[in-house]
Amino acid sequence: MNMNLMNYKTFANTINDAVFVMSVMENGKFRYEFINQESKRRFSFSDDMLGKTIDDVVDETAALYLNSAYHDVCSTSETVVFTDTSKDFVDETKLSPVFDEQGKVRMIIAITRDITELEEQRQALSQSNQRYHSLFEYNKAGIFELDRFGYFTTLNPAGERLLGRSIAELKDETFQSMVSTEDVPMVRQMLQVALDGSTVDYKVTVLDAKGVRKILDITHLPMIVDHEIVGVYGISKDITTEQKQMETIEYLSNRDPLTALPNRSDMKNRLMQCCTKAKSMNHSLAVIVIDVDDFKLINDAIGHDKGDTLIREIARRLVRILPQEFETGRVGGDEFMIIAPWEQEEELAILLEKCKSVFSSPYVIDGQSFYLNASIGVTEYAKGVVAVCVEDITKQAEMAMYASKRSGKGQLSFYDESMNDLSRRKLFLEQELRRALQNHELQVHYQPILEAGTNRVKSFEALVRWYHKSEGWIGPDEFIPVAETTGLIHQVGSFVLNECFATLASWKDGGAEAIRMSINISVKQLQGNALPHLIKDRLAYYRLLPQEIELEVTESVIMENFEKVCFTLDLLRDLGVYLSIDDFGTGYSSMSTLNRLPFHTIKIDRSFIADVFYDKKSRAILRSMIQLSNEMNLTTIAEGVESEEQYRILKEEGVHEVQGYYFTKPVPANEIEAVWLTGNLSEPLRLHHRF
Structure with a gap:
């Protein structure tokens, strides 16, 4: 390329890069014709080196390397770029040929730029990419990226194993298409929250490639590029086994192990729900507590195994005679609770007769007949009654039951205020x-x-x-609540x-x-x-x-x-x-x-x-x-x-x-x-x- 060197020199003195103009001598050596102000500042050069060759200015090792690079420009007639890392900083030098009218290289312009900071940024980016790659590839959790519309863009090996499909198979699929139908609205909402800039955690059921349902613990984070949210990261963990185990234990912890009926804790929950429903539907509710009289004496006499058989049979009879919409639970060793909605007084009367009939016929265990009595207490949650707490309703029914026991056992009593010695x-x-x-x-x-x-x-x-x-x-169970x-x-x-x-x-x-x-x-x-x-x-x-x-x-x-x-x-x-x-x-x-x-x-x-x-x-x-x-x-x-x-x-x-x-x-x-x-x-x- 031809150019006016004088104009170039003027321009070169205005830039922040070191500029050298070298002429190509007949003997194959390279002579300094011009050095700009930046080269003098950076390398402590002066105009004394003008007219001298590379061999005159630098040491033998550097001269060998530079001469080789300059010869490459002359032989190829192309620009040559090389990097010098021998100092505390990194220099990048670009050698550009200047041709005469016959197309022969007569001069070479060298521009040296300090790229130390740029190189550090490149290395940091490279290391960051390597760390991300390791985290992505070898993480046991399934990691994926979704675009703004929920389509998969990346999926790590753990995620592929989790879903049973490769990223190639999922390229045209959305994450929503993988989840169970009932969870789709929730997933859409969670993705939108992440796209709005927040981190969210939730549990979702997905179907893998074989149609197997898996429960995943999902974390979504916004994917931000150049200060703009371009998609969503997903981190997933298979908690199917853990969740099923927890559900099983929670179910069992809410069930009486002997009868499989709801236990006391679960009956409190059910009573709360029933009271809410009764209030909304404007009907009445009866809570009935049934306690088998002298059961401890019976249990001690016949042994725990037969005693357990008696309890199970009582539970079976109660469940058999009561409508399905009634709640029946075992709330103590020999104590049962029934939550029964009713609208007419005669309905409650019929229900109570059924409860008493559970004990009207003998229980036969291993050919031996047992005649049982039970004390029954009843409290009513009637129409229009101001809401009371579940604990109070339960205590009222139990106070009525204890009143039955004080009356000679085998009796039935309704709660009234005279029983309220508790206050x-x-x-x-x-x-x-x-x-x-x-x-x-x-x-x-x-x-x-x-x-x-x-x-x-x-x-x-x-x-x-x-x-x-x-x-x-006085026991702490009595004075601590007070x-x-x-x-x-x-x-x-x-x-x-x-x-x-x-x-x-x-x-x-x-x-x-x-x-x-x-x-x-x-x-x-x-x-x-x-x-x-x-x-x-x-x-x-x-x-x-x-x-x-x-x-x-x-x-x-x-x-x-x-x-x-x-x-x-x-x-x-x-x-x-x-x-x-x-x-x-x-x-x-x-x-x-x-x-x-x-x-x-x-x-x-x-x-x-x-x-x-x-x-x-x-x-x-x-x-x-x-x-x-x-x-x-x-x-x-x-x-x-x-x-x-x-x-x-x-x-x-x-x-x-x-x-x-x-x-x-x-x-x-x-x-x-x-x-x-x-x-x-x-x-x-x-x-x-x-x-």
Whole structure:
């Protein structure tokens, strides 16, 4: 190419790249004819080098390399580009030929540019691409990309295995086409949320290439390129097995294992739903509680196996005589509940006669006839009645049932206000509890929790007790609810915390090691963030470690105010204390929310332990709970262990820790100290030993 070199030199001095103009000599060497200002600045060159050759200016190694590059330009008549990485920076040089009128290369223009930053960006991008490739290709989760219309654009190998189809087969398919029909509206909504810039998580059922239904846990994130959302990322995990296991356990935990009827917890849920429906349809509702009279005597006389057969037969008779729209459940050992809608008084009368007829004919077990009676209590949720809570309705029916028992058993009673001694009892307890707190009448007893198999004491559960001067022992099941409804629970809780912390500190001073104190916490204490501050303050005051304290929260408490409770639980876990979910398996939503809760330990409710020796379904539920807990790295504690047979089965099933009257009842701190702290701390607690 021909050009006016003078004009070029003027231009070259205005740019930020180093420019050299080299002439091609007859002897094949290359002579500096021009260097611009930038080359002088960057390489400390001067005009003294003009007229000199490359060999005169640079060292032998550099001259050899540069001469070779310049000769390549002359021999090929094409531009040559090379990179120099020998210094702390990276230079890219472009050699362009200048031809004479005969088309011969007479000059070469060299432009050298600092591309250090650009090269670093290229390398960073390359490394980023490699990391993304590794994450994408080798991730066990299925990862895919969708365009704005939901069509697949990429799918990693794990995703191909999950769906049973390759990305080539899915190129013209939308993600919505893979999901079950009932989930399509939800998927569309979730994709739109991601396209609007948010991250979403949800569960969806898909059909793979073989038509197999799979449940996936999906996370969608917006795909942003140049500040614009161009599609959606998808991260998927197959949770089919886990979900089915959770559903099975949740179903079993809501069912009575002996009769397969709904249990007490599930009947409360059903009663709530029935009350809502009755109100909307403007009809009445009857809640009937049936309790078999003297069943414990019968059970003890004929044995548990035959007793179970009797209970199952009662359940069968109830289900057989009642319409399908009625709810029937077993809510206690020998107690049943029926929820029955009705519109006319005669309907209720007929229903109650049917309930009594269940016990009108004998029960024949192994050729032996048994005549049973039952006390029946009834309460009505009538048209136009202001809504009352499920607990009150249940208690009303139970109070009516107990009134039947007081009347001579085998009777039927309707609830009325005269039975409502409960409110008077609550008022009495509230006044006396205030006095007890002022006079320091509450006590804390301790029950050891042992490692299954070795019987070594791992921790102590603190249990508040109240001895009243005229009433005697008043159980926490009676006064704690009163404390919660009156706000006294904060004073009770503060007393228990101080007592437990002081006791544990004293035990540690006496030589106890590796022992944890387990303390029950009320739902009222978990609302707000006062409890974490109190725990932190008490830990510092008594010089205790956070991991030496375990807080127990019942499952039903969590579900009363899930979000607020979870927030406080997260604060407590961040503090370092251990958290335990008590009465596990009896709550409203046990398995579906367990993975969202920050617990270390679950305490399997005693109701699942009581029948484990002779009931296969109870043992199946127990096994499933332990298996799921192990998979989630949770410690399992079986509470309410009362027999050697129960303990043996619990060890066989792999429960981690145990507690119950089989080992010892809860006792005051001084009795713990007298037996445990005075002995060898490494010595396991002996079976059948009582504090």
